[in-house]
Amino acid sequence: MTGVVAESASRASAPGVGALSGIKVLDFGQMVSAPYCAKLFSDFGADVIKVEPPGGDAARQAGPFPGDVAHPEKSGLYFINNTNKRGTTCDVSVAAGRELFTGLLRWADVLIENNVPQQMSAWNLTYPQLQAINPNLVMISITPFGQTGPYSGWNGYDLNAFHLTGASSRYCGRPGEMPLEHGTFSADYYGAIAGATWGMAAVYGRDLVGGGQQVDVSCAEAIAATFVGGQNIGLVAQEGRFDKRTGVGMPLGAPATIVPCKDGHVWMLALERGQWEGLCRVMGDPEWASLEMFQDMFVRAQNADIMYSFIQEWTAQHTKMEIMEKCQAAGCPITAVFTIAEAAEQPHLKARDYFVDIEHPDLGRVRNLGAPFKLPASPGGPVRPAPRLGQHNAEVYSGLLGLREAERASLQAKGAI
Amino acid sequence: MAKTLPLKGIRVINFGWVWAGPVVGQTLAFLGAEVLKIESRQRLDMTRTLPPFAEGKPGPDRSLSNHACWAGNGSVSLNLKEPEARELVLQLIAHADVVVENFGPGAMERLDLGYDRLRQVKPDIILFSMPAAGLYGPLEHVRTYGLSLTSLTGLDSLVGYKGGGPIPVENAFSDPLAGIFGAFAIIAALNHRRNTGQGQHVDFSQQEAVMQMVGPAYMDYVLNGRVGGPKSNEHPLNAAAPHSVFPCRGDDRWISIAVQTEAEWKGLISAMGDPEWARADEFSTMRVRLANIDALHARIAEWTARHDDRALAEQLQRHGVAAAPVLNVGDLLHDPHYASRATFVEVEHPLGFQETIYGAYVKMSRTPPDVRPGPMIGQDNDHAFREVLGLSEERYRDLVERKIIY
Numbered sequence: 001m002t003g004v005v006a007e008s009a010s011r012a013s014a015p016g017v018g019a020l021s022g023i024k025v026l027d028f029g030q031m032v033s034a035p036y037c038a039k040l041f042s043d044f045g046a047d048v049i050k051v052e053p054p055g056g057d058a059a060r061q062a063g064p065f066p067g068d069v070a071h072p073e074k075s076g077l078y079f080i081n082n083t084n085k086r087g088t089t090c091d092v093s094v095a096a097g098r099e100l101f102t103g104l105l106r107w108a109d110v111l112i113e114n115n116v117p118q119q120m121s122a123w124n125l126t127y128p129q130l131q132a133i134n135p136n137l138v139m140i141s142i143t144p145f146g147q148t149g150p151y152s153g154w155n156g157y158d159l160n161a162f163h164l165t166g167a168s169s170r171y172c173g174r175p176g177e178m179p180l181e182h183g184t185f186s187a188d189y190y191g192a193i194a195g196a197t198w199g200m201a202a203v204y205g206r207d208l209v210g211g212g213q214q215v216d217v218s219c220a221e222a223i224a225a226t227f228v229g230g231q232n233i234g235l236v237a238q239e240g241r242f243d244k245r246t247g248v249g250m251p252l253g254a255p256a257t258i259v260p261c262k263d264g265h266v267w268m269l270a271l272e273r274g275q276w277e278g279l280c281r282v283m284g285d286p287e288w289a290s291l292e293m294f295q296d297m298f299v300r301a302q303n304a305d306i307m308y309s310f311i312q313e314w315t316a317q318h319t320k321m322e323i324m325e326k327c328q329a330a331g332c333p334i335t336a337v338f339t340i341a342e343a344a345e346q347p348h349l350k351a352r353d354y355f356v357d358i359e360h361p362d363l364g365r366v367r368n369l370g371a372p373f374k375l376p377a378s379p380g381g382p383v384r385p386a387p388r389l390g391q392h393n394a395e396v397y398s399g400l401l402g403l404r405e406a407e408r409a410s411l412q413a414k415g416a417i
Numbered sequence: 418m419a420k421t422l423p424l425k426g427i428r429v430i431n432f433g434w435v436w437a438g439p440v441v442g443q444t445l446a447f448l449g450a451e452v453l454k455i456e457s458r459q460r461l462d463m464t465r466t467l468p469p470f471a472e473g474k475p476g477p478d479r480s481l482s483n484h485a486c487w488a489g490n491g492s493v494s495l496n497l498k499e500p501e502a503r504e505l506v507l508q509l510i511a512h513a514d515v516v517v518e519n520f521g522p523g524a525m526e527r528l529d530l531g532y533d534r535l536r537q538v539k540p541d542i543i544l545f546s547m548p549a550a551g552l553y554g555p556l557e558h559v560r561t562y563g564l565s566l567t568s569l570t571g572l573d574s575l576v577g578y579k580g581g582g583p584i585p586v587e588n589a590f591s592d593p594l595a596g597i598f599g600a601f602a603i604i605a606a607l608n609h610r611r612n613t614g615q616g617q618h619v620d621f622s623q624q625e626a627v628m629q630m631v632g633p634a635y636m637d638y639v640l641n642g643r644v645g646g647p648k649s650n651e652h653p654l655n656a657a658a659p660h661s662v663f664p665c666r667g668d669d670r671w672i673s674i675a676v677q678t679e680a681e682w683k684g685l686i687s688a689m690g691d692p693e694w695a696r697a698d699e700f701s702t703m704r705v706r707l708a709n710i711d712a713l714h715a716r717i718a719e720w721t722a723r724h725d726d727r728a729l730a731e732q733l734q735r736h737g738v739a740a741a742p743v744l745n746v747g748d749l750l751h752d753p754h755y756a757s758r759a760t761f762v763e764v765e766h767p768l769g770f771q772e773t774i775y776g777a778y779v780k781m782s783r784t785p786p787d788v789r790p791g792p793m794i795g796q797d798n799d800h801a802f803r804e805v806l807g808l809s810e811e812r813y814r815d816l817v818e819r820k821i822i823y
């Protein structure tokens with residue numbers, strides 16, 4: 001195991017070899033969206049400096065913490081979304097701090113942030129102001145609602161953004177009961193990824209298009225457009241009709257939903273003829289399956305309750321892995337619904353070196369999710385642990401900005417660092 | 418004069434089909450790349466046959482959902498069953514920077530379009546493959562649908578009502594997400610090519626990309642051995658309370674409310690008119706609010722149920738509380754925020770009808786993209802075969818007649 005870890009670490013991105021090497025980024029964000037976006041840059045080789053307020057990124061307070069004991073250097077959320085970054089502190093609300101931040105902005109190619117627009121305005125850090133400092137700067141702003149529009153000044157979190165997209169009303173939950181988020185920060189992650197993609201294009205084409213620009217991401221809009229709008233907006237615009245959640249995976253074809261089994265759940269899918277026949281074979285070709293009422297996916301959907309009760313009699317006797325393996329072998333796209341533990345311990349992901357062990361000064365040796373995709377010629381992924389609060393202040397402010405020791409001490413005294 | 422977009426000059430050959438692959442092409446096209454999707458009337462992409470159709474008239478160039486999801490891609494029609502078509506596509510690839518595909522592992526090799534073959538015609542080509550679980554490993558050939566792929570990431574195990582089992586998300590959240598994410602991987606590979614002159618074969622496992630979203634719950638497992646499960650709309654890390662959607666006046670109307678700071682809690686109490694119950698010890702700090710979250714949510718639900726979702730959201734916002742209406746699909750077109758951001762736009766299709774699709778879902782201050790309608794099959798054949806490959810009129814006609822270009 002250590003051999004695998006060492007090998008993947010040596011292949012992963014050190015500065016200078018990753019696909020994004022040479023790109024200089026400031027991460028001026030907190031919690032999930034901007035930090036994860038900046039992590040996509042740092043894990044693929046960009047030089048990312050995280051700038052935290054003196055109290056630290058709010059993720060440091062969010063946990064999860066080992067043993068549930070809160071500690072600003074032991075937050076799992078901070079650990080996972082800030083790998084490969086250098087960490088500094090700076091209070092931009094005081095003049096000396098803003099001055100320092102301005103120095104960093106001159107150095108940077110990219111600024112990634114997720115503050116509400118009026119906060120950036122209060123700090124005199126609007127895009128036009130930053131553009132005056134560094135015309136080549138690409139500013140990636142990721143907020144629940146975006147930089148413009150009537151809700152742009154609203155207070156909001158992932159939950160508010162996700163439920164503004166139509167996704168939960170349309171696709172997630174039982175009718176008559178509350179619509180659901182995914183149990184994670186899905187709007188934040190979605191916005192982070194959209195911001196990284198469009199923002200990286202702005203960096204790549206910067207000379208071609210004549211300079212930097214602001215990349216305005218609304219997490220809600222990205223999902224409302226691409227996930228919900230893509231499949232629904234045409235119908236509602238043309239015919240004024242729309243659908244809502246049903247609590248069933250696919251209401252019009254069956255089987256296509258999550259069903260319980262002996263040790264958890266499986267995603268039961270057998271729509272096409274060959275898939276259904278494969279499932280029936282695995283179930284031992286039971287008599288009920290040959291009934292007229294189960295002959296194609298549409299009539300099966302009309303008789304779904306009866307069919308699912310038959311199927312569950314069978315699944316109740318078998319484990320999720322047994323069902324998945326046998327059905328997959330029979331040409332049927334049925335998968336186990338992995339718990340977090342099962343997902344984390346998958347032999348498949350281990351065989352692909354998806355997990356990476358990181359040595360952290362306060363947490364010890366901790367396993368982490370690796371690179372989201374494999375670039376064989378310029379591998380990415382976490383190598384260095386998330387920084388402690390202000391860990392690289394001296395290195396960045398003295399080394400990079402050339403402050404003398406005395407100047408740094410004076411800034412510290414003024415509360416800027 | 419057309420404005421210059423950041424990926425101008427990048428040509429992409431897109432074999433992507435259904436949803437995730439086309440979104441990769443669409444994203445790159447929004448950013449200025451020329452994207453030629455390779456498809457054929459010989460084997461229509463299933464999504465071209467999905468209703469509703471423009472003006473209610475069925476046809477492979479009239480599926481409204483297909484258009485919204487594919488808009489921006491160009492289209493070149495080639496029947497890849499024919500060796501001559503594969504030869505033509507290789508010639509196009511020789512003039513391209515990026516090739517995108519979302520078949521299963523090995524499919525490109527069976528078409529004799531594997532990475533080694535592509536490198537023979539374009540040494541620095543970037544081949545982007547996005548199979549469900551990656552190009553190698555024990556689950557390499559796993560069969561999933563877009564909406565069930567998330568079951569392999571642990572994500573599905575987190576979705577549902579508190580105390581109950583997982584509830585299926587009824588469409589493939591991972592498809593457009595992986596499509597946008599895939600475009601990031603490609604731009605990163607382009608940057609590496611610019612730095613070094615090297616192309617590469619990107620192994621984009623949709624499972625691994627989407628599993629990044631599970632990071633917070635994964636860390637709770639790594640640090641505490643805890644295995645999370647469905648918890649309705651509660652905060653993923655139990656760091657905020659209240660944190661849910663609450664019923665409002667009307668049929669299936671809801672409001673989302675999230676309280677993470679003391680200031681927000683005070684704002685909520687004041688918006689509710691300072692009710693007695695909110696002063697009780699069991700709700701006085703975040704820690705006890707989390708411990709009594711069911712009772713807390715029940716109290717708030719009694720209050721919200723008497724209000725209109727939008728008016729209440731505005732009222733709560735005035736008190737500094739993070740609150741927003743829960744929109745349904747019918748609300749999207751008329752919501753003032755999306756209207757103001759031109760999230761959805763009407764465009765004219767070459768067949769003469771108007772269609773509503775989404776436009777730039779990210780706003781670029783210097784280079785706002787052009788929004789194009791969904792592609793007609795073969796709409797870019799002239800460009801690809803006459804201009805890019807310089808085929809003679811005679812040869813082009815012959816290929817069309819023999820349904821190689823089809």
